[in-house]
Amino acid sequence: MGALRNKNILVGVTGSIAAYKSAEIVRLLRKKKAIVYPIMTKTATHFLAPLTLQNLASQPVTLKLFSRDIRKAEHLSLAEIADACLIAPATANIIGKIANGIADDILTTTVLATKAPVLLAPAMNNMMYENLILQRNIVSLKAIGFKFVGPARGYLADGKIGLGRMTEPQKIVECLERVMQSRDDFLGKxxxxxxxxxxxxxxxxxxxxxxxxxxxxxxxxxxxxxxxxxxxxxxxxxxxxxxxxxxxxxxxxxxxxxxxxxxxxxxxxxxxxxxxxxxxxxANKENGKIKKTTQKKFILELVQ
CATH class of the missing domain: 3.40.50.10300 (CoaB-like)
Structure with a gap:
């Protein structure tokens, strides 16, 4: 039986051009018989229509902290049923919020409330990814058990090549499967x-x-x-x-x-x-290219 079969997977989508790949992630999760609950931040809706994820997931997309039924807090409901939470794409903003305990929207409050494993797939410009503040936040989250997949090196939104491109959907889903099956016996080592x-x-x-x-x-x-x-x-x-x-x-x-x-x-x-x-x-490295000569033998000295 697959690691994702009949599992409740929260898929958080944040405001990045890579948000369009989230649709493929949801499709792949559904193909593996997972029950997918999409959560979108406000800025994510500028890059991807909620209706797209709703149709692919066969579940309503959660956009607000509270539903129309004010007796029900959506973030607590989702946090309780989750078997895993995947945030793809994960922007520098969402990583920073989670690392510092900020809970100001439906996605961040759900992450803080859940006891399920959380996997983040970073997506951003290479200069943002290499920033020491962002790297500190990633190290802090890893130290308390958060998982990361990527980013990859490739073409970025500005047309340049660098480290910051979101990992491809198939690899993200494969990583999520490993997270679902993984043990934390090396945590802290x-x-x-x-x-x-x-x-x-x-x-x-x-x-x-x-x-x-x-x-x-x-x-x-x-x-x-x-x-x-x-x-x-x-x-x-x-x-x-x-x-x-x-x-x-x-x-x-x-x-x-x-x-x-x-x-x-x-x-x-x-x-x-x-x-x-x-x-x-x-023993010696030539500064240029060693030229071919008329000599039949080439004697090479090697050292340890």
Whole structure:
């Protein structure tokens, strides 16, 4: 039986251009037999018509803190029945409000009242996402059990490429399934995970490396994050997207990986070393490209 089947899922939609993707999220949740209760902030309605979500969810969209029946507080009713709450897109504004206990609309009051797991899918400009205030709010929420998926790197609303694009609906729903099945036995713990190969440059265009895909390290990092741990993933060059909810650092050489591990290990409870680190590197790196010569042999000196 699927993790979402017959589960009450609250889907919060906030004011972002990525709100149009929320319709696909609701459709995918319904396809997995979830019971979906859409909640929209006032600004979200400027980007997506409530009727769209209502038709896809087969449930009325909650827009106000109180229903017409003043004896019934909507936020308490929804908070009690929820098996999980997904906020997608999650703007910097909504993340800041939740992190600081502000409850001034139907979505924030519901989140504060519910005991169900909450998953947020950030969507914003890369400069906003990289802002230290926003990052502090994310760290604060993760520390008390809130889950995050994304954001991804890609084209943003202003046409530039950067980190801040909302994760695609299919991956968000898959992450929600993992959250529903996850355990928090690593909550409050921190781990460093290394993954992928390293590259040791010979000159400006050539390097020594290996065939490591990084898949094991990325899977371990993802599993640790899903179980509540704070994960620092240090990865050599791979074609993989960083797992959701981890602190990611890209390195190239064995020396760079060693430096980053030394920098991060002091804050960790443990380390998982799954990277395929080069044992040897060229003794000397040419500043330019090594030219082909008439000599039959090329002698290369390697050092540890």
């Amino acid at each position: 921190a781990f460093v995970v290394t993954a992928g190969p390293t590259r040791e440059p010979l000159d400006r265009v050539r390097f020594f490396s290996n065939y490591s895909s990084g898949k094991m390290g990325y899977a371990l990092a993802e599993e640790g994050a899903s179980r509540g741990a704070r994960i620092v993933l240090i990865s050599g060059p791979t074609s993989l997207d960083p797992p959701s909810g981890v602190e990611f650092h890209w390195v190239e050489s064995a020396q760079e990986m060693h430096k980053m591990v030394r920098e991060k290990i002091g804050e960790a409870d443990g380390i998982v070393m799954s990277a395929a680190v080069s044992d040897y590197a060229p």
